[in-house]
Amino acid sequence: MIHTETLTKRFKEVLAVDNLSLDIREGEVFGFLGPNGAGKTTTVRMLTSLIGPTAGTATVAGFAIGRQDTDIRRTVGVLTETPGMYDNLSAEVNLRIFADLYEVNDAAGQVEKYLKMLGLYDRRLDTAGTFSKGMKQKLAIARALLHEPKIIFLDEPTAALDPEAAHLVRDFIAELKKEGRTIFLCTHNLDEADRLCDRIGVFKSRLLVLDTPANLRASIFGRKVVFHLRAADDRLAQAVRSLNFVREVKVVENKLLVNLEDPEAHNPEIVRVLVGVGAEVQFVGELRHSLEDVYLQLVKAA
Amino acid sequence: MNKIKTIIRKEWAEVFKNRMVIFTVAFLPLLMTAIPLVIIFSTGAITSDASTLTNLDAEMPTELTDAMCPEGLNGADCFQVFLVSQFMMMFMIIPVAIPVTIAAYSIVGEKTTRSLEPLLATPITTIELLIGKCLSAAIPAVLATYAAFGLFALGSWILVSDKILLTALLDARWLIAIFIVGPLLAVMAVTFALMVSSRVSDPRVAEQVSMVIIVPVLAGFFGQMAGLFVLNKTVISWVAVVMLALDAGLIYLATNVFQREQILTRWK
Numbered sequence: 196m197i198h199t200e201t202l203t204k205r206f207k208e209v210l211a212v213d214n215l216s217l218d219i220r221e222g223e224v225f226g227f228l229g230p231n232g233a234g235k236t237t238t239v240r241m242l243t244s245l246i247g248p249t250a251g252t253a254t255v256a257g258f259a260i261g262r263q264d265t266d267i268r269r270t271v272g273v274l275t276e277t278p279g280m281y282d283n284l285s286a287e288v289n290l291r292i293f294a295d296l297y298e299v300n301d302a303a304g305q306v307e308k309y310l311k312m313l314g315l316y317d318r319r320l321d322t323a324g325t326f327s328k329g330m331k332q333k334l335a336i337a338r339a340l341l342h343e344p345k346i347i348f349l350d351e352p353t354a355a356l357d358p359e360a361a362h363l364v365r366d367f368i369a370e371l372k373k374e375g376r377t378i379f380l381c382t383h384n385l386d387e388a389d390r391l392c393d394r395i396g397v398f399k400s401r402l403l404v405l406d407t408p409a410n411l412r413a414s415i416f417g418r419k420v421v422f423h424l425r426a427a428d429d430r431l432a433q434a435v436r437s438l439n440f441v442r443e444v445k446v447v448e449n450k451l452l453v454n455l456e457d458p459e460a461h462n463p464e465i466v467r468v469l470v471g472v473g474a475e476v477q478f479v480g481e482l483r484h485s486l487e488d489v490y491l492q493l494v495k496a497a
Numbered sequence: 498m499n500k501i502k503t504i505i506r507k508e509w510a511e512v513f514k515n516r517m518v519i520f521t522v523a524f525l526p527l528l529m530t531a532i533p534l535v536i537i538f539s540t541g542a543i544t545s546d547a548s549t550l551t552n553l554d555a556e557m558p559t560e561l562t563d564a565m566c567p568e569g570l571n572g573a574d575c576f577q578v579f580l581v582s583q584f585m586m587m588f589m590i591i592p593v594a595i596p597v598t599i600a601a602y603s604i605v606g607e608k609t610t611r612s613l614e615p616l617l618a619t620p621i622t623t624i625e626l627l628i629g630k631c632l633s634a635a636i637p638a639v640l641a642t643y644a645a646f647g648l649f650a651l652g653s654w655i656l657v658s659d660k661i662l663l664t665a666l667l668d669a670r671w672l673i674a675i676f677i678v679g680p681l682l683a684v685m686a687v688t689f690a691l692m693v694s695s696r697v698s699d700p701r702v703a704e705q706v707s708m709v710i711i712v713p714v715l716a717g718f719f720g721q722m723a724g725l726f727v728l729n730k731t732v733i734s735w736v737a738v739v740m741l742a743l744d745a746g747l748i749y750l751a752t753n754v755f756q757r758e759q760i761l762t763r764w765k
C-alpha cells in the first residue's frame with residue numbers, strides 16, 4: 196500500500212530523512228517510532244504529498260508522490276501533528292467544510308456518523324474554540340476520516356491526551372484496523388505501538404530496524420524464561436546450566452532466569468531436571484522485555 | 498469549482514465574525530459616500546448665491562472645465578463637478594482597503610491556528626485554493642464599492658436637480674473608475690496581500706505590509722488634489738489598461754510564489 200525507495204529529505208543542513216525504504220502492506224498497522232526530531236513528521240508529510248522529497252521515490256496506494264499528488268490526497272486521510280480547527284466555527288461546520296473539500300457524497304451523513312462515533316454529537320453546534328484538547332483531537336480524527344480513506348496517517352494521535360481519552364482513541368484505531376484500513380502510526384507511546392501495531396519501524400533519520408514487536412524483543416534480548424521455585428540457589432542453577440541448550444542462568448531471589456533459544460521445546464526438560472534435583476517448581480513463565488527496553492537500546496546505539 | 502465555493506463560504510463564515518472586518522467593510526464605504534455628498538450639498542448652498550459666481554468662473558482653469566463639464570454648464574455647477582471629482586479617487590480606496598484586511602490574514606491566519614496543513618492535505622489544487630482565497634476577499638470589496646457608488650448616485654440624484662450636472666457627475670469617467678478600475682484594484686490588492694500573507698509568520702505584520710498597496714492610491718488622490726494631473730476619461734482608461742496588465746503580472750507571480758511546500762515549511 197505504501198512503498199518507498201531511498202526516500203530522502205534535506206532541509207538545508209539538516210538531513211531529516213535519509214534513504215528510507217519501506218514496504219507497508221494493505222490492512223497493516225505500521226508503527227513509526229523515533230525520538231524527537233527523528234524525521235517522522237517529515238516522512239508523513241512526504242507520503243501525504245504535502246512536501247516533496249529531495250531524492251528517492253514513493254508510491255501511496257499505487258500513486259506516485261510528486262506526480263499524482265491530488266490522487267494521493269484524495270485517497271489518504273491524515274491527522275497532522277498539530278491539527279488546528281477553525282475555532283470560530285462550530286464542530287459541525289468545521290467537518291462540513293472538509294467533507295466538501297474531500298468531495299464526500301453524503302457530506303451531512305458522514306459528518307453525523309463521525310461526530311456520533313467520537314462522542315461529539317451533542318456538542319456539534321459549539322464552536323471548536325470552546326473544545327478541550329481531547330475533544331479537539333477527536334474532532335481532528337473525525338476530520339481525517341470523513342472521506343473513508345483506505346490509508347490513514349496518524350501523527351501522534353494520543354499525545355497530550357489524558358489516559359481515558361487516549362484509551363478511547365486507541366480503541367478507535369483498533370476499530371479502524373478491523374475495518375481493514377492501512378494505518379501509518381507515528382507515536383512516542385511504546386505500549387500503544389506494542390498493542391496496536393503489526394510491525395514497527397524504529398527510525399532516527401535512518402530506518403534502524405523493522406519487524407514485529409515480538410521479533411524485535413527476541414532479536415535484541417533473546418528469550419528468557421523465569422522459574423519460580425520455593426527456594427533457589429546456585430546448586431540448582433548449576434544443574435540447569437549443565438544442559439547444553441541453555442545459554443545463561445541467573446539466580447534472583449527465589450527465581451531462576453534462564454536464557455533460551457526455544458523455550459517451548461526446552462522448558463519441559465528443565466522442569467524435569469529441576470524436579471530431579473529436588474527443587475519445588477511453583478510457576479514457569481516467559482520474561483517479557485518491554486518494547487521500551489528494545490527501543491532505548493536501539494536509539495542509544497544509533 | 499465546488500471547492501472554490503467551499504473555501505469562499507468558509508472564509509466568509511470566519512471573517513465576518515471579526516468586528517474589525519465588519520467595521521471596514523461597512524464603515525469605510527459609508528464614509529467615502531458621505532464626504533462627496535456633503536460637499537455637493539454645501540457647495541450647492543454657496544453657489545446659489547449669485548455674487549460668488551463670477552469669481553469661481555475666473556478661478557477654474559479651462560483645462561479642467563473642458564475635461565469635466567459638458568457644454569451648457571455654468572461655472573458654479575462646473576465647480577461642483579470639479580470638487581466631487583476630486584473624491585473619485587477616494588472611492589478607489591474602498592476596493593483596496595477592504596480586501597487587504599481580509600486577505601492579509603487569510604494564509605498566515607491559517608498558519609498560526611495550524612489549520613493550514615490539514616487544509617493543504619485535502620485534494621484541493623493550489624490554484625483552486627488561491628482563487629477561493631482571492632474571491633472571498635475581492636467580492637465583498639467590489640460589492641462594497643458598488644454599494645457605495647449606488648448610494649452616492651442616489652444621494653446626488655436627490656441633492657442635485659439640474660439634469661446636466663447629474664449626468665456630469667455620473668459620467669463615463671466614474672463608471673469606468675467604479676466598474677472597471679475598482680475590481681482591478683481589488684484583484685491587485687488581494688493578490689498582493691495573499692503573497693505577503695503566505696510569506697510572513699505574524700498576522701499583524703501581514704496586515705501592515707499589505708497596507709503598503711494603498712500608498713499608490715493615496716498618492717493618486719493627493720496628486721490629483723494638488724493639481725498634478727486631471728483625471729479625464731483618457732487618463733482613467735489608461736489607468737484601467739495599466740491595472741489590467743499589472744493584475745495579470747501579479748496573478749502570474751502569485752501562482753508561482755504560492756507553493757504548498759513553501760508556505761507550509763517557510764515558517765519562522
Ligand SMILES: Nc1ncnc2c1ncn2[C@@H]1O[C@H](COP(=O)(O)OP(=O)(O)OP(=O)(O)O)[C@@H](O)[C@H]1O
Binds near residue numbers: 206210236
Ligand atoms: N520546515 C523545516 N525547515 C527546516 N528544518 C526542518 C523543517 N521541518 C523539520 N525540520 C527538521 O527536520 C528534522 C526532523 O523533524 P520532524 O518534525 O520530522 O521530526 P519528528 O520525528 O516528527 O519529531 P517529533 O517527535 O518531535 O515530532 C528536525 O531536525 C527538524 O528540525
Ligand SMILES: [Mg+2]
Binds near residue numbers: 235236237276350
Ligand atoms: Mg513529529
